[in-house]
Amino acid sequence: MSRIFDAIKHAQLARKAEVSPAAAGPVEATDRRRSRRWILDVSVFIYGHGPEKEPFHEEARTLNVNANGALLLLRGPVRAGQRLLLTNQLTQKEQDCRVIFLGTEHVQHIEAGIAFPEANPDFWQPTSTIEEGPAPAA
Numbered sequence: 659m660s661r662i663f664d665a666i667k668h669a670q671l672a673r674k675a676e677v678s679p680a681a682a683g684p685v686e687a688t689d690r691r692r693s694r695r696w697i698l699d700v701s702v703f704i705y706g707h708g709p710e711k712e713p714f715h716e717e718a719r720t721l722n723v724n725a726n727g728a729l730l731l732l733r734g735p736v737r738a739g740q741r742l743l744l745t746n747q748l749t750q751k752e753q754d755c756r757v758i759f760l761g762t763e764h765v766q767h768i769e770a771g772i773a774f775p776e777a778n779p780d781f782w783q784p785t786s787t788i789e790e791g792p793a794p795a796a
Contacts, residue, residue: 697722698722718730
């Protein structure tokens with residue numbers, strides 16, 4: 659009977675050593691984002707409907723952006739799942755989006771994470787105004 663007990667105890671100690679954080683070393687957190695995030699301050703217009711279906715619009719700022727959406731600072735009341743229309747003031751590009759996250763409340767603002775239906779990295783980039791000239795002669 660003691661051989662069985664010793665085998666079980668040995669197996670338990672071996673299992674603890676395999677999952678011990680000290681034995682495994684530092685653990686890295688995985689980033690579950692679908693695309694790279696940039697810290698970018700962009701002025702946007704937000705259009706939507708309030709809780710009583712009254713339309714609203716406001717000027718807002720981004721805290722960070724990625725190809726799939728952004729984290730915004732909003733004044734207006736929004737709720738998770740709410741659909742909004744976003745207009746980039748610099749490029750005048752429009753994009754449908756949905757509120758997927760409500761975060762920290764500040765004095766007059768709330769952080770709101772928005773997601774695009776499909777990735778759109780070009781939404782955040784200014785339209786190029788530089789025209790290419792003819793190719794140099796060889």
